[in-house]
Amino acid sequence: MSNISYISPQSATVKELTVSILNKNDLAEFGNYIFVSSSSRSNRLLEQELLLEIDARGLWSSFQAPQYATLGSLPQSVLNIATEQLASSAACQLAWINALGQCAPRDVLQHLGVDIKSRSETLLLAQQLANFFSQLAAEQIDCGNLAADNTLGENEQAKFSLLQQIHSDYLSYLTAANLQDKDQTRQAALDSGDLVIGEHTKIVVLCVPEMSNFLRKLLAACGSQVEFIQLQFAHLPHAFDDFACVDCDVFTTPGNTLLSDANINFSVNPQEMVSSALLMLNDNKQQHTPEDVTFSLLEKQCAPFLSQSLGDFGVNVRSAVGGELENSLPVLLLKQLQAYLDTPSFDNGAALLVHPDLRPNPKLKAELDKYRQEKYPQLLPELYLAKLPDAVNIKSNGLAAAVIATRDFLLEVYGEIDINPEQNEESHRRAKSLETVASTLNERCQT
DSSP states (O other), X not given: OOOEEEEOTTSOHHHHHHHHHHHHOTTOBOTTEEEEESOHHHHHHHHHHHHHHHHHHTXXXXXXXXXXXXXXXXXXXXXXXOXXXXXXXXXXXXXXXXXXXXXXXXXXXXXXXXXXXXXXXXXXXXXXXXXXXXXXXXXXXXXXXXXXXXXXXHHHHHHHHHHHHHHHHXXXXXXXXXXXXXXXXXXXXXXXTOBOSOTTOEEEEESOOOOOHHHHHHHHHHGGGEEEEEEOOTTOTTSBOTTSOBOGGGGGSTTOXXXXXXXXXXXXXXXXXXXXXXXXXXXXXXXXXXXGOOOOOSSTTHHHHHHHHHHTTTOOOOOSSOOOGGGSHHHHHHHHHHHHHHOOOHHHHHHHXXXXXXXXXXXXXXXXXXXXXXXXXXXXXXHHHXXXXXXXXXXXXXXXXXXXXXXXXXXXXXXXXXXXXXXOHHHHHHHHHHHHHHHHHHHHHHO
């Protein structure tokens, strides 16, 4: 597919999209149009701008309202799916749990690292399996093919074989209850070409940077009824593929960025991103004052590392949007500790381990991400359990004991950190946060 029209990136995207859309139908007769974007918020902004433009052009007499869809909701608008038999989330979870009950616990422990004799671990695994198979369905990957892939090691093949059997049992439980899995139902409708859109329906995909293989196949089935609108970058004529999605391979070539005078570097974790950015500034022959430099952080985990690194040079970092006290590092640390104590899952443990104030090894996040991708763990292995703060093992009875345990934990973490509230914004927020937490703990001790 390559029915792509382009808009300029120099102006407001929503405004440019509105003009481009009206160029396709200058009477605003959009009754047979489906506008597709990445999020509901994008659709709301587009709808608002479109109505304002229609009002400005005096097109109310001919205007016909379009349908708006996101990538997630588009299949419901295009495919003939009987929703009354789709299993609810609760029914799916129960089916996964029953399917796991058919497995030998030793096999699950060996290949998936989970002891399903524990009810809580079974529930966690059921949710993770649901997410895993939804991702496979989205990318059109058959778990059975993975199990039969001789290029994989025996352990990997055995793991995928077990996963395939669990999935088969899960579907059997749904069938016995006269229910259908959403992903399976969508796939069946797509494979049979069971579309419900009229022959005059137009699907316009608006500045979508990426989409799953399932959606690509769905749009391909709609053929010439699909159009794309995307940003145009003159210096990158091949930045998008046939579905107007970003061709990532283009940007792995040195010098290829959306901005013609920008550079791109890749890092494996937030701390390395910050270090790379500072090195780039240092290598630049021009001298910059702090007021001349702006860091745009797509990964919020970079913020504390950036603030700390610049603070070492006496540079104060000011956030353009400010920050709530509840999102400060000490409060976030307590939240992550509480999350792990409530549900000691791998994800909660990993989030706690890489908290900046615990001063983790820069490579730890990459290690945990790799372990998650390779092992699909539910719990932290012994290697990482040993790295958790001692507070996760403290058993406290009553409010007073809990307050003391919390205070001791914060003293252990922050007692050796030099916190100067005048140093930078992050230090200021950390100091104010600890002051507030300490005051709250003192109040609880006195009650």
